[in-house]
Amino acid sequence: MKKNNSTFLKLNTLVAALMTATAVQAAPVYDQDGKTVEFNVEGMAGVFSTEENYNGVDDGGNFWQEGYLKGDLVGRNATGSGTVYGGLGVIALGTGGDGDAGGYTSGDESELKIENAFIGWQSSNGVFDLSVGRQQFTLGDGFIIAGDAISLGDMGIPGIDVDRGGAYYLAGQKSFDRTAVLKIDPEGPVRGDLFWLQSDNPYHQDTELGGVNLEWVDDAKGALGLSYMSVLDVDKGTAFGIWDQRDGMDIISLRGQGSMGVENLFLSFEYVNESGGDTAVKNDANAWYVEGGWTFADLPWSPTLNYRHGKFSGDDSSTANNEAFDPLFFGFTRGFGTWFQGEVASNYAGPANSGNDVDRIEVTLQPRDDLTVGLQYWDFGKDADAADLAGSEVDLYVLWSINDNVVFSPMLGYYKPDGADVIANQSNDDGNLYLQAVLMYFY
Template structure:
């Protein structure tokens, strides 16, 4: 059971990239108040189960999830274009049915909690040398994303009652991840949107599945039309001792450094990205990196695009708060692998090919292909291949439908070092997501 529990170190989750829309409630010359409302629902089926929690038997799982986000956004203009801003909203979430096939959830999770509760100030043109909004200070409970989410993409791990006797329960909606905000933050952003800019942050997580860590974080970036080059430093200054002993014995005091880049290098249609991260723990040094290249055929009907990415995560690498900062499949690599089966961006190499096409203005189609290979088979044996086919249909300005079908083929069953319970047959996975906002 202990080995199963340690897989949480690199657990992934999915992200539905549908923003909560805003409806104006009040507006005058200086002040705006908007209402925010977003509803997400999903129906899921997996023909196979996985041994992450130690509670799943061989067979299928059928479950449903729902998330409702609602609240208010406030903006108040001051002199020189400066602005006070803030947000207060709640999230209600639930899981029904069998719970997911990994046993992260049981199917009877329900909760309502505050999601965002923060205030901030932007400088406008008050400091010309810093650029427009060259100083931005904010405090409170809010979502934080660094780069494309390779290291930090919110605090979005939403486990339920099934794992570690419910000690990590966050109230349902594991896949839909309605909760992404860090519990407490202090953020200073300098430099605006172009040229040299940087961030200084203190983040405190209240997520028991992450051992409630505190993070000190700094970034330095250069942003231009050709792309962004960036450096990141992160240190885990504290953790919850009991949960850290159970899940993350090496996380406290860990330091991480990364260098990254993303852009088109001035070539229309080209996409290039990469990042290298060094991780220093008390008893080990780990690393992770990726390189990605893509091309969009702008002059072809449907503007098809193709991307290839190679990523490598060392044997004991701790991926922290990674997520889909850019698009579906960015760092949740494989709908089955990333959410249920593993390798969860640790002890693995992953090759990925993504194909996208927009046959109509309101319809996008995509294929995501993955090959997973384990580095150290004595830890686990998660060699596998996966293919996911999905569509995004914007029915109207309020409704979005996203069906997905996946095939996942592991090399080994749970009895032979893998995670699929009872066999190593190809798993047929399906989901339908529906989003509504006003």
């Protein structure tokens, strides 16, 4: 087994800092005459193990550690015309041990950097909210935008620098480098956003995009959303060069989520179309999913049964267009499997929301108010001429809320490759046993 003792010590230090933070209750720094300053803390630390990896060499699995600790000062000043607010935060993060099973980190990453730096103004009636700076932005359910969360490390590839500090799985960095976001929320069911986002993530080749979002929201029935956006610029030829094709691309998203007024029912869907572009080969891709769930509230432990089917188009070599769906800035939103689908598949083995269809069945139980147990089954197939990354996966996870601030989440997963390309990446067709344990702190 590969070892990296120096970085392991760095991660131990980071984990120790996180554990210390869990024992300290953060408090408002200042609160007087409509002026407030608060200090917020978020941290995660995890250990991970796999029996296999996906570097194309049959050299066993990986054992690694990840952690991040993030602190933010957020201030607000209420005036007669509205409220001025702002935030400034830093994040420390890193990876130790062997690095992750996908080879996106080496186990020798650690970094301290600014994560948030923004200012904003909200009108006194709450209708308008304008903010600019370095901050997070999520669109709808996070199917295509859930912050700028991909955080690679030192991959050791000559001439390619994608190192963002590591902590790849935990994905603590979510803020876009530069943003301008106007939220409009008048009385009634309709609200909207105008947004401009600029990434400084080398993996995303510093993608810049702008768009508009409209939503109809009914607290009892659910929400419908319609968005349009366009990719304004991409730093072509940098990093892996895999996102050159998104330059000038237009994106339309139609989505909905809610209960339709039926207690214990959950419904969700989204359809995304990608077209055009400034490159010689034009984009003509799409992705969609439909999801339904039911909570058996009268049964012991309130079991919930959920099913989802999704399809992400792959390139068709017989056409002059590019049909490979670009998943953009998807991320973790409402729980495991949204939108990193399958803990092994989406994070390490592939596919990752492009050139595949996917089915998921999930059962969750709640034995106690502070304890949730979930079991997910995943089936992945390929679409069109995309790489054959077909496979199946089972994930068993627990979410234990130790107190109001601390959550502990162990997970056991088993992944079985079926497609020729993922078998080649794994260098065998064996099942892969995956173990992780993550401690989370929020205040």
